[in-house]
Amino acid sequence: METKLPPQFNPDSTTPSDSVPEPAPLAAGVVTSVPSDPGFRDRGTGLVIFGVLQIILGLLAALMIPLMGLSAFMSRLTPGGGIRPGQFISGVATYTFIAAGLLTLGIGSVQMKRWAQALTLVTSWYWLITGTLITVLITAMLPMTMRSALAQAQRTAPGGPSAAATTGVMAVILTLVIIFAAVFLVLVPIAFVVFYSRKDVAETIRHRDPIERWTDRTPLPVLGASIIFGVGALYLLVVGVTTPVFPLFGQFVSGIAGASCFVGTAIVDAYLAIALFRLQSFGWWIAVFAIPIRVVSMALTYARADMMQAYSKMGMSETQLQILRSNPMFRGNILLWWSLVSMVALFGYLIWLKRYFKTPVSRLTPADPPAVEID
Numbered sequence: 001m002e003t004k005l006p007p008q009f010n011p012d013s014t015t016p017s018d019s020v021p022e023p024a025p026l027a028a029g030v031v032t033s034v035p036s037d038p039g040f041r042d043r044g045t046g047l048v049i050f051g052v053l054q055i056i057l058g059l060l061a062a063l064m065i066p067l068m069g070l071s072a073f074m075s076r077l078t079p080g081g082g083i084r085p086g087q088f089i090s091g092v093a094t095y096t097f098i099a100a101g102l103l104t105l106g107i108g109s110v111q112m113k114r115w116a117q118a119l120t121l122v123t124s125w126y127w128l129i130t131g132t133l134i135t136v137l138i139t140a141m142l143p144m145t146m147r148s149a150l151a152q153a154q155r156t157a158p159g160g161p162s163a164a165a166t167t168g169v170m171a172v173i174l175t176l177v178i179i180f181a182a183v184f185l186v187l188v189p190i191a192f193v194v195f196y197s198r199k200d201v202a203e204t205i206r207h208r209d210p211i212e213r214w215t216d217r218t219p220l221p222v223l224g225a226s227i228i229f230g231v232g233a234l235y236l237l238v239v240g241v242t243t244p245v246f247p248l249f250g251q252f253v254s255g256i257a258g259a260s261c262f263v264g265t266a267i268v269d270a271y272l273a274i275a276l277f278r279l280q281s282f283g284w285w286i287a288v289f290a291i292p293i294r295v296v297s298m299a300l301t302y303a304r305a306d307m308m309q310a311y312s313k314m315g316m317s318e319t320q321l322q323i324l325r326s327n328p329m330f331r332g333n334i335l336l337w338w339s340l341v342s343m344v345a346l347f348g349y350l351i352w353l354k355r356y357f358k359t360p361v362s363r364l365t366p367a368d369p370p371a372v373e374i375d
Contacts, residue, residue, distance in 0.1 A: 043204040044112060050195055051109030054120070057188075058102030064095040090242040097234070112208040117196055118215035122224040124192035130342075131185025137338060138181050142174055218277050222356050225349065229287070230273035236266035247301035265294075276353075284350070284357040291347040298340050 068091045105123070108116025195201060215223060240246075240262025246253045253261055268290060275283020 039203075041200045042207075043198065043201045044208065046195060047109050047112050047117075047201065047204065050120075050192065051106045051111075051116075054102045054106030054109060056106075058099045058106060061095050061099035061102060065092055065099070068092055068095065087242070090238055093238050093242075112205055114205055114209045114211075114213040115215045117201065117205045118213075118220060118223060119227070120192060121196040122220060122227055124189045124196065125224060126228065128186065128189035128193055129345075131181075131189055133338070133342070135178070135181045135185050139178055142177060218279060219356055222276055222279065222353060225287075225353055226273045226277040228346065229269045229276065233266040233269035233273065236262045236269065240266065247298050249297045250300040250304045252301065279357060281357045284353065287350050288347070291343060291350065295340060295343050295347065298343065302340065 068088060101123070105116050105120050109120060218226070240259045244254055244256075244259035244262060246258040246261035248261060252258075268286075272283055272287045272290070276287065
């Protein structure tokens with residue numbers, strides 16, 4: 001019996017169930033990514049947590065701005081007079097800058113940006129160093145200040161609470177203040193420094209943000225010095241507008257002359273911030289010569305001039321000056337000498353940065369090959 005195959009059947013072909021589709025050709029320039037182990041522990045969750053913490057701290061700093069207004073209003077009810085306008089503007093500007101910086105760094109950390117990791121690490125080191133100095137100063141001087149205030153209160157109001165009860169309350173307040181300073185000025189920045197210094201954090205940032213940012217153009221230690229001078233320039237401008245009393249080689253210069261000194265110093269600091277960031281050796285040399293001149297000028301002024309006259313030029317009332325005279329921290333100019341120590345520390349840091357400001361060695365380019373003599 002003869003059978004015929006269907007006309008559409010091709011013996012050389014396979015059935016549809018046996019056919020294997022060919023892979024589509026890849027377009028030119030397309031690279032397929034194969035998931036692989038990046039070789040480090042991803043710290044994205046930690047970056048988000050620390051970023052949110054920075055945002056919270058920034059909101060708390062912003063909350064201090066209306067509190068400054070409230071304290072300025074309440075101070076008018078005291079017999080010593082209210083807060084000076086310059087002091088109020090300086091405080092508001094300071095808290096505004098801190099709040100803006102923390103909020104910006106917090107958002108950048110949540111987005112896992114390179115610049116946020118670098119700036120957070122630099123500012124955390126600065127926060128830790130200055131916070132440690134402030135905590136030590138508070139621990140050493142605040143008990144003396146509170147004892148002096150207690151003695152003055154007992155002289156002015158003999159029929160007040162007993163000395164033992166008042167001393168106990170002040171001891172509790174002193175302990176809380178020291179604990180608060182130790183937590184927010186020492187422990188919190190230590191946590192930021194430890195976390196953002198981890199190699200896994202840096203690798204996570206580079207993996208999540210592969211684009212080179214402006215903070216990658218200079219080493220982190222030099223970036224820190226550049227930020228110190230940049231922030232210092234802004235601070236000098238604010239002080240020059242609000243409190244133009246400038247220490248100048250043994251005397252305090254006030255008014256337009258004092259404001260001009262602050263503005264001129266701010267311009268120098270702004271230039272140094274840019275020059276150090278660009279790794280310019282000339283800028284480093286200017287900084288090394290400028291800082292000792294400032295130290296000598298401040299030391300001569302603090303040693304010879306009367307600080308109470310400077311406070312009087314700032315617009316303080318006689319009652320406020322009496323309060324400052326009774327405070328050991330202001331009577332001995334301890335805060336001013338402490339700032340002088342900070343300047344000396346900055347000078348030492350600049351000396352340590354010299355390794356990053358070496359004179360570049362000229363190199364031959366491919367366009368100019370070395371000459372070869374042929375015998």
